[in-house]
Amino acid sequence: VNEREPVLPEETGESGEPGSSGEPQLGEQVDFPCPDCGAETTWDPELDALACQYCGHRREVPRSTEEVIERPLEAAGEAARGLGLELRAVRCDECGATVSLERVATASSCVFCGSSNVLARESNRNALRPESLLPLDVGREAVMAGVNRWIRRLWFRPSALKKVVSFEAVGVYVPYWTFDTNAHSDWSADAGHYYWVTETRMVMVNGKLRPRVRQVRHTRWVPAWGQRDDTYDDLLINASRGVPDALAAKLGGFDTSALVPYRPEYLAGWRAEEYQVDLEEGWRVARERVIETQKARCAGDVPGDTYRDLRVSNALDDVRWKHVLLPMWTLSYEFKGKPYSVLVHGQTGKVVGKAPWSWVKIALAILAVPALALLAVLILAVLGG
Ligand SMILES: [Zn+2]
Ligand SMILES: [Zn+2]
Secondary structure, eight states: OOOOOOOOOOOOTTTTTOOOSSSTTTTOOSSOOOTTTOOOOETTTTTEEEETTTTOOOOEEOOOOOOOOOGGGGGGGOOBOSSOOOOEEEETTTTEEEEETTTTOOSSSSTTTOOOEEEEEEEESSSBOOOEEEEOOOOOOHHHHHHHHHHHOOOOOOGGGGOOOOOOEEEEEEEEEEEEEEEEEEEEEEEEEEEEEEEEEEETTTTTTEEEEEEEEEEEEEEEEEEEEEEEEEEEOOOOOOOOOOHHHOOOOOOOOGGOOOOGGGTTTTTEEEOOOHHHHHHHHHHHHHHHHHHHHHHHHSSSEEEEEEEEEEEEEEEEEEEEEEEEEEEEEEEEEEEEEEEEEEETTTTEOOOOOHHHHHHHHHHHHHHHHHHHHHHHHHHHH
């Protein structure tokens, strides 16, 4: 494995803050120091507090009941930028994810794909600040237990896989956009009503022509039109590179009613991916999804048994967005020198991921099918005398 220490980029003229010239002093400054011993405190999802691992000091971070702001699309310029705390970031050349981590932490591999092809850089201070996040609900122990259970339940995997226990789970907040909008759709179509006609046909049977009666389906087309209004609330759009859409879909949805206003404290000790799909692109994806959904809903409104030539025109208004961070755990394990990534839902604990196949077991299973079929035939033959 080509393991190399991430290299910090050369300082550019842009960040002219005092003390930021040259290499940042890693490990000296911490974002949330413990008031008792000065060590780095981290956010503990089970305690809802910043906790110090060294002296046990705790500072409560109550989950705020404040309302989460949702902005209109054109107000992106007014939104806060950056994460509100000093972070470094690591960019993965393999999957393209950029993940922020605390200054005291080091990362030599990508939390998502396990690639060691990572490069350290400053985290993007200009990125839109998350408006809210879902705090992690599933703790480290539950994640490890869940992953072990997941591995044991997989089919056709090498038996040695069950003994792979050396993995370290990393809690990471994954960026999403949410959109709210009202959709008004006008539609027109030809509604098709089925009716049945009895037809008699002459067919050749044993060399003779015989009449054959059958029912034939016909469609009567009638013009139809209508309109409908729908509201969309918290339509989630994946803004991550580390978690591809297909994997995110497998992982399942998130209960956004548990969103709390963002506080930098929640990131203490956790990683956060920077969004790679920007607001504009996010809205484009969301808009397409709304239009698709509206089209399907209008199709359902067309009376009769079928339809053709459906035309839908949509007006979307009162578009509101927010940038949210959703909790996941990532881990990768090695099996016979190859890395495999696993993702755990930070709210439900659901595990999705890759695991090696055992070709021997698959081959045995394939061979077993005809063998079992043969056995069944033999048993039936014996029972049948
Ligand atoms: Zn302490
Ligand atoms: Zn990666």
